[in-house]
Amino acid sequence: MGNSRMTAREIARLAGVSVATVSRVWNGVGQVSEETRRRVLEAIEAHGYRPDHLGKALAAGRHNAVGLVFPGLSGPYFSELIQGFESEAVQSRASVHILCTHLREDSDDQVIEMARRVDGITVLGGTISDDAVRRLADMVPVVMLAGSGPDQVPAVRAENTAAMAELTRHLLVEHGLRNLAFVGNPDGSPDVSERWAGFRAAHDELGLPPPAPPIRVGLQQPDGVYAAERLLERGTVPPAIVCANDETALGALVGVLGRGLRVPRDVVITGFDDVPMSALVSPPLTTVRQPIRELAAEAARRLLTTVADPAAASPEHTVLPTTVVIRGSCGCPVGPNP
């Protein structure tokens, strides 16, 4: 089989034309006689020629690749994010580079390094310093995802604060609960920070005393189990555990049920994200739905648009809407709500 070792020069030789003509035929630009085009296409076909990316990139000054930078991976949330980003990029025939900075100190350098191999980068909020983002944005278009960077950098994120405030009000007003516990580290990511803000705001608006400090844990299921244990060890079971995301909520649910408590009777639990599992547990999880995949896809689209036409760049923040999803874990009767 004729494979990738073919070059434009080789094809040109075989078809008895110049490399310029091969390029013209392949790219469908310029004037080429029908007869010549046919000969060239035949040679291309016969040897499975495809132009090399490096030569193309070097000549065009474009890589046709985009990068995605995130802190570390964990479960369904990141899965969705990556898939949303990747599938949008692939549709634009751009290849996807990933960089997972988790637990590496030299990540700022590595991100800069990545900027030299791609046409644009999407950075997950809270992954690298604002300063690094600025340096990055100096080199290539940057779009922040699920969080925001320095002022001039465009961002795509979900509405966190109002939704979390609404959910919190639901617990405080509808269910008359007090002394709610918040699980999540506001300093860990912009998302959690905003959700914590919404949680506090709801207390504020209602003239209630500020809530207890958050249980600062990570965002994975085991973190939720751990948080539940810490809360239960205190002797007094909090009436409600408001978790920063669904995964910790699911972990907390497991932890609480494992201790023999009933949900929502003994303790109410809520999440954020609405991952598939949340509708399936018993009781089903009251949470906030955010369009994770669409969020990443939108970030990819904005990035690719800017890459294709730098003039189209705008520091605008795209904020996708979220909706509170009431299910059983908050104490509401489980309705027909899917």
Place this chain on the structure above:
Amino acid sequence: MGNSRMTAREIARLAGVSVATVSRVWNGVGQVSEETRRRVLEAIEAHGYRPDHLGKALAAGRHNAVGLVFPGLSGPYFSELIQGFESEAVQSRASVHILCTHLREDSDDQVIEMARRVDGITVLGGTISDDAVRRLADMVPVVMLAGSGPDQVPAVRAENTAAMAELTRHLLVEHGLRNLAFVGNPDGSPDVSERWAGFRAAHDELGLPPPAPPIRVGLQQPDGVYAAERLLERGTVPPAIVCANDETALGALVGVLGRGLRVPRDVVITGFDDVPMSALVSPPLTTVRQPIRELAAEAARRLLTTVADPAAASPEHTVLPTTVVIRGSCGCPVGPNP
């Protein structure tokens, strides 16, 4: 700030030397006088020059990048896999391209396309056809991960069959259980196929009639919930549900507990993988531990080794050991085992 627009030619001009010397200084090869080296390094430092990857790659015929191809993402398993692969690659200063073929028909072409942008590719078992793997291996070094491809292609995988047979024997012999249900689609991935084989082998060895056909579902938590529902709908609750992986086992656990059944008293559940969550649920999950992250890291290492020295290539299969982890969900008393 002097940023990336600097080229070797520019630095050469500034330092009053030739580009060849700049290249020599940067790469630390050849003979350069101390005085000249100093001048060049100064210019490099002053303008933050870093050689461009494209030029380098074009000249060297190497991309310094590797690719990872997988079917779709789901939860902790893929997270670990990607992180293991990525962190090993980054250590070798190779950038990582990803391609997620899930639900796309033209994935074979896209994989071939990727082969033109990287020095080597790791493909997850069951992602693309053996034929596509062969074509791929014709272009760049390929290492299969968690599964195997055509004969000549190296692979890194975990021991599945014997471990699943051992676990199954444990249920059949130690606990005297019969009519075990298997959850997972053997045609979906090599891993599941091998685990199903081990499951059947255990029945065979003990002279028992072959088990019922598997409940063919995917590998994510919701699939496990669904499988449990299907099993429970049949009226007779199976004494044990042997799941192809931990995520479906966790889903099944949730589904079963949600129906008011007790585990392991009413039904036994086992998994495979030993993801972090499995030790935390109640009852803790009896499962098989496989070194997911290490598996991917090893695949990356073998790939990078082959890329660095094609002569080092060997079709050998690296099979990492697995261990049965007995916890509470099989009916054993929960011991000091973490």
Place this chain on the structure above:
DNA sequence: TTGAAAGCGATACCAT
């Protein structure tokens, strides 16, 4: 020790 120059693979401008 250093520089000039020939590639690497493709594109695009300028002639013809």
Place this chain on the structure above:
DNA sequence: ATGGTATCGCTTTCAA
């Protein structure tokens, strides 16, 4: 309509 050639940024002989 087609070919020759400079160019992209770097590495690597080959001379000097």
